[in-house]
Amino acid sequence: MAKAFVTGWPVEHSLSPLIHNYWIKAHQLTGNYSKRPCAPQEFEHFAENFSLEGFVGGNVTIPHKEAACKLAKVVDETARQLGAANTLWLHDNLVHATNTDGYGFLSNLDEFAPGWDGEDKLVKGALVVGAGGAARAIIHALVSRGFEKIWIANRTITRANELIADLRTRGMTTGICETVGLNELPEGVKSAAIIVNTTSVGMAGGAEESQSPVSLDGFSKGSIVNDIVYTPLQTPILLEAEHRGLLPVDGLGMLLHQAVPGFEKWFGVRPQVTAELRNLILDTLASRANS
Numbered sequence: 001m002a003k004a005f006v007t008g009w010p011v012e013h014s015l016s017p018l019i020h021n022y023w024i025k026a027h028q029l030t031g032n033y034s035k036r037p038c039a040p041q042e043f044e045h046f047a048e049n050f051s052l053e054g055f056v057g058g059n060v061t062i063p064h065k066e067a068a069c070k071l072a073k074v075v076d077e078t079a080r081q082l083g084a085a086n087t088l089w090l091h092d093n094l095v096h097a098t099n100t101d102g103y104g105f106l107s108n109l110d111e112f113a114p115g116w117d118g119e120d121k122l123v124k125g126a127l128v129v130g131a132g133g134a135a136r137a138i139i140h141a142l143v144s145r146g147f148e149k150i151w152i153a154n155r156t157i158t159r160a161n162e163l164i165a166d167l168r169t170r171g172m173t174t175g176i177c178e179t180v181g182l183n184e185l186p187e188g189v190k191s192a193a194i195i196v197n198t199t200s201v202g203m204a205g206g207a208e209e210s211q212s213p214v215s216l217d218g219f220s221k222g223s224i225v226n227d228i229v230y231t232p233l234q235t236p237i238l239l240e241a242e243h244r245g246l247l248p249v250d251g252l253g254m255l256l257h258q259a260v261p262g263f264e265k266w267f268g269v270r271p272q273v274t275a276e277l278r279n280l281i282l283d284t285l286a287s288r289a290n291s
Helices: 016-026 040-053 065-071 077-082 101-112 119-124 133-144 157-169 187-191 236-244 252-258 260-267 275-290
Strands: 002-007 031-035 055-060 087-091 094-098 126-129 150-154 177-181 194-197 224-227 247-249
Touching: 002 016, 002 040, 002 260, 016 031, 016 260, 016 275, 031 260, 040 055, 040 065, 040 087, 040 094, 055 260, 065 077, 065 094, 077 094, 077 133, 087 260, 101 133, 101 224, 101 247, 101 252, 101 260, 126 133, 133 150, 133 157, 150 157, 157 177, 194 236, 224 236, 236 247, 252 260, 252 275
Parallel strands: 002 031, 002 055, 126 150, 126 194, 150 177, 194 224, 224 247
Antiparallel strands: 055 087, 087 094
């Protein structure tokens, strides 16, 4: 029986077991996916020896993604350029690592906003709000789709500049990236074909849950606004986008799609993200919110 895990600290609220065990049942497989809490001081030993617990691989979440990338014996190009891994698996008795966050981001947009990366959109560019680990994966994904201009808006421009510099040292082409102040967006940024929020502003339960991370005033109607946050499903920036005639795309699809490559590596079947699975997760989120 193939066993896979999600590990982090904490990991209690992870939705990954619900997703993967749904697919295991749907494909009538003999397998299991479970939560494996792991404190930072324990992670190195676990990452190098998870096979001793019967695992064939698993997902890695906060705060272990960077450590997972460093500890894996074989790291693919995506994880290497990002300096972080969220998926581990065994092959030829070696721990391999990749990062599927960008894949999930792209697949979500491909599903809910077909043509979002059309030739005219590439010229207009993209605005990424935030300069943390999530922004790193989104920028990498946008570069892979050929966007000619990417603006990075962050409260601290220094941090955004450091992010670009770090990506360059890892071999990623970032000459198209430019940092801008979050509260004083240059007029040219308003032409962006897609705006992506990678911050926690607007997340349920946070100090800024009722706020939008950036004003959408002046952005072109028809531009896409994506929030990688999915609690709540309709965040303040997505509500503003809908009000202004922009196209909102929520972040739940990114969570679902990023799980696909790992499942295939562990269980040998490539699963599909379906409406039934999406509704299962939505029901779970609603139940948590009401509890």
